[in-house]
Amino acid sequence: MLSDMVIVPTLPAVDLARAREFYEKKLGLKVSKSGSEDIFFECGKDSILYIYKHGATKADHTAAGFVVTDIEAEMKSLREKRYCFR
Numbered sequence: 001m002l003s004d005m006v007i008v009p010t011l012p013a014v015d016l017a018r019a020r021e022f023y024e025k026k027l028g029l030k031v032s033k034s035g036s037e038d039i040f041f042e043c044g045k046d047s048i049l050y051i052y053k054h055g056a057t058k059a060d061h062t063a064a065g066f067v068v069t070d071i072e073a074e075m076k077s078l079r080e081k082r083y084c085f086r
Contacts, residue, residue, distance in 0.1 A: 002074065006047050006067040012054035019051050 013019035020039055023029045029041040029049065041049040048067075068074045 001077070002066050002068070006045070008048045008050055008065045008067060010050045010052065010063040010065060013051050014054045016051065016053050023049065023051070 011019075016037075016039060020031065020034070023039075023041050024031055029043060031039060032042045032048070033040040036053075038050065038052040041051070043049055050065075066074075
């Protein structure tokens with residue numbers, strides 16, 4: 001059940017260096033992985049914050065993903081509840 005899973009907020013950033021400085025230095029989050037296009041920050045209770053470089057894409061808004069152990073079972077459960085996933 002998704003209410004028991006870790007959620008990973010996903011945020012776009014125009015300036016990754018500036019975003020990194022804010023989340024790392026101002027908020028005290030630890031970088032767990034970084035590249036030229038994205039940064040992963042460790043947060044409390046095994047949660048993660050994912051920041052990606054904003055670019056020419058339709059995905060230029062906040063999103064979130066759930067960390068699940070069995071995606072097929074989760075999707076089946078959502079379909080049974082008549083959510084609009086195909």
